[in-house]
Amino acid sequence: MSDPKGKAAGSPDGAVPKAVVNRLSLYLRELQHLVRDGRETTSSNQLGRVLGFTDAQVRKDLAYFGHFGYPGIGYRCDELIRAIRKILGTNQQWPMAMVGVGNLGRALLGYKGFQQQGFRIVAAFDSDPHKMGSVIEGVQVYHLDSLPEITATNRIRLGIIAVPAAAAQAAADSLVAVGVEGILNFAPVTIALPEHVNLVGVDLAIELEQLSFAVANRGSAKSESAPKHSNEMD
Amino acid sequence: MSDPKGKAAGSPDGAVPKAVVNRLSLYLRELQHLVRDGRETTSSNQLGRVLGFTDAQVRKDLAYFGHFGYPGIGYRCDELIRAIRKILGTNQQWPMAMVGVGNLGRALLGYKGFQQQGFRIVAAFDSDPHKMGSVIEGVQVYHLDSLPEITATNRIRLGIIAVPAAAAQAAADSLVAVGVEGILNFAPVTIALPEHVNLVGVDLAIELEQLSFAVANRGSAKSESAPKHSNEMD
Numbered sequence: 190m191s192d193p194k195g196k197a198a199g200s201p202d203g204a205v206p207k208a209v210v211n212r213l214s215l216y217l218r219e220l221q222h223l224v225r226d227g228r229e230t231t232s233s234n235q236l237g238r239v240l241g242f243t244d245a246q247v248r249k250d251l252a253y254f255g256h257f258g259y260p261g262i263g264y265r266c267d268e269l270i271r272a273i274r275k276i277l278g279t280n281q282q283w284p285m286a287m288v289g290v291g292n293l294g295r296a297l298l299g300y301k302g303f304q305q306q307g308f309r310i311v312a313a314f315d316s317d318p319h320k321m322g323s324v325i326e327g328v329q330v331y332h333l334d335s336l337p338e339i340t341a342t343n344r345i346r347l348g349i350i351a352v353p354a355a356a357a358q359a360a361a362d363s364l365v366a367v368g369v370e371g372i373l374n375f376a377p378v379t380i381a382l383p384e385h386v387n388l389v390g391v392d393l394a395i396e397l398e399q400l401s402f403a404v405a406n407r408g409s410a411k412s413e414s415a416p417k418h419s420n421e422m423d
Numbered sequence: 424m425s426d427p428k429g430k431a432a433g434s435p436d437g438a439v440p441k442a443v444v445n446r447l448s449l450y451l452r453e454l455q456h457l458v459r460d461g462r463e464t465t466s467s468n469q470l471g472r473v474l475g476f477t478d479a480q481v482r483k484d485l486a487y488f489g490h491f492g493y494p495g496i497g498y499r500c501d502e503l504i505r506a507i508r509k510i511l512g513t514n515q516q517w518p519m520a521m522v523g524v525g526n527l528g529r530a531l532l533g534y535k536g537f538q539q540q541g542f543r544i545v546a547a548f549d550s551d552p553h554k555m556g557s558v559i560e561g562v563q564v565y566h567l568d569s570l571p572e573i574t575a576t577n578r579i580r581l582g583i584i585a586v587p588a589a590a591a592q593a594a595a596d597s598l599v600a601v602g603v604e605g606i607l608n609f610a611p612v613t614i615a616l617p618e619h620v621n622l623v624g625v626d627l628a629i630e631l632e633q634l635s636f637a638v639a640n641r642g643s644a645k646s647e648s649a650p651k652h653s654n655e656m657d
Contacts, residue, residue, distance in 0.1 A: 208442060210636050214629040222613070277632045278639025293530035297627075300527075301588070302611035306628040308635075347634055354535065370641075371634035377536035379456070387637040389630045393531075394540040395448040396623045398511045400581055400605035401542075402444050403621040405512025407604075 209250050210277070215240050216247065217273045224266050232263035279307040286345045286369065288360040289352035290315040290330050293375055297351055298326040310349065312339045316356075333363060340367040347371045354378035443484050444511070449474050450481065451507045458500050466497035513541040520579045520603065522594040523586035524549040524564050527609055531585055532560040544583065546573045550590075567597060574601040581605045588612035 216236055223231055233247035251257055254276050258264050274280040285303075287294055287310045297303075298310055313330045315321075323330045331339055339345070348364040350357055350372060357376035364372055371387040374380055382388050450470055457465055467481035485491055485503075488510050492498050508514040519537075521528055521544045531537075532544060547564045549555075557564045565573055573579070582598040584591055584606060591610035598606055605621040608614055616622050 205636075205640075207633065210633055211629065213636075214626075214632045217632075218626070276636065276640075278635035279632060281639075283631070283635055291530070292526055292533060296525070296527035296530045299525075300611070300627060302626060302628045303631065305611070306632065308628060308631050346638060347631070371638045373630055373634060377534070377539070387634055389633050391627070391630055392448075392452070392536060393534060393625070394536045394542060395445065396607055396625055397517070397537065397542050397581070398448045398451075398513060398540065399441065399444055399623050400607060400621055401512035401517055402439075402447075402510065404580060404605045405515075406439075406510075 205253055209253055212240075212242070212246075212250050213273050213277060216250070217270060217277070220264075220266050220270045220273070224270065228266055230263050230265055231269075233258070236264070274307070281307065283308045283347050284311040284343045284345050285309065285347045285349060286311070286336065286340055286343075286364065287313045287328075287349040287351055288315075288333070288364065289313075289350065289356070290317075290320050290325065291351065291353075294351040295325055297349060297375075298328050308347070311343045311345065314339075336363055337367045340369065345369065347373070350374045350376055350380075352376055439487055443487055446474075446476070446480075446484050447507050447511060450484070451504060451511070454498075454500050454504045454507070458504065462500055464497050464499055465503075467492070470498070508541070515541065517542045517581050518545040518577045518579050519543065519581045519583060520545070520570065520574060520577075520598065521547045521562075521583040521585055522549070522567070522570075522598065523547075523584060523590070524551075524554050524559065525585065525587075528585040529559055531583060531609075532562050542581070545577045545579065548573075570597055571601045574603065579603065581607070584608045584610055584614075586610055 219236055219239055220231065233244040233251075236242075237244045237247040248258075255272070257269050257272055271280065285308055287297060290298075290313050294313060294315075298313065303310065310328055313325065313328050314333045314336055315330055316333055318332070320330045321332050345367075346369060348369040348371070350360045350364070352360050354376045355378075357374060357378050358380050360376075361372055361374070361380045361382060365383060365386055369386070372380075372382065372389070374388060374390045377392065377394075379390070380388070453470055453473055454465065467478040467485075471478045471481040482492075489506070491503050491506055505514065519542055521531060524532075524547050528547060528549075532547065537544065544562055547559065547562050548567045548570055549564055550567055552566070554564045555566050579601075580603060582603040582605070584594045584598070586594045588610045589612075591608060591612050592614050594610075595606055595608070595614045595616060599617060599620055603620070606614075606616065606623070608622060608624045611626065613624070614622070
């Protein structure tokens, strides 16, 4: 789901493939589930099985970052959670700015999944004067003119774009101008960013295409001749 | 972003790795951009470069499904678009049902990216009687009791869950009961589905973790010692 323009996270000029970083997130979620269920340890086999990866894949992914397992024990869940959060950078809080307070923006302000992982939208921005000063899900809405001041005060390094397609590039330019280092773009349009700013584009139709592929090819996609444990699996 | 529970699209029991299907979507988007820019042909090299994959990766991915290139010409964009849409199942329209008409639901009803790829939400469902009969972005809101009738009338095979976490499993059960074959789940919770129903879970924090990883590891992730053209790259 990375946007090809701008420097995509984990792009070929970085050391760690994007797919590996993506799997780290999946391992983290599964470890968090296990801890919630009272489990203290797990194995690459167990972690892989529930996610549909081989144990070798799990070990190879983690080996990019160090040695985390113990002979005869496996992984200590809490310890591996801390390690992965440190790798992903979510051992710290990430205050974020959101541009665009339409339906999507409001939905994202109420999205519980962000805070659970250390991401917090601390300020929202819109160009509609009627929205100024309102507070949505505890987050204040400002005019875009206030972006430089609010960003500096709150040490905001990540931004979310939730404006219509036609306004997305201007929103991105504003975020870049105030020094934001990473942008999550929900607008269904390609935006151009300077080399040093990371961009992840969310294209929700891609998720649906995974579904339509699976439903449309049911049965016919079950051929035994194709690789079953491809490295590409994620 | 597949949910580990239920039968994930492209899971190990299928022939085509999920990552390959994901890349097909990216190739399709890029081809659509090229056509919009007036291009008639392209190459694996060009398609790969703009997306950050090697030309070998592009050829390998497409080879799962057939032979699409012409010697001395490369790929004909229109033809490859048609072929990929057929593979992804988006050469047909997919009428969809959405359960949950809160902020997220409203945002999804207005999301332009779905229709562009052949997905159309034809009916929305909610349990709040105040929402019944309203029309949002041209889509009628019904009570969940009408799900069997509306689903049958509109030949709906895919469903979207946009309810709060606590209501997600019940929403999924309702969709399964009326014969929906694939579910896109936006609720930040794991839901269980019968084996024959495909599930894709959208966890937006995973996208943010890609960003925080890239921003937090800037510089340090640039080591030349790691593989640059790993098969795992996507």
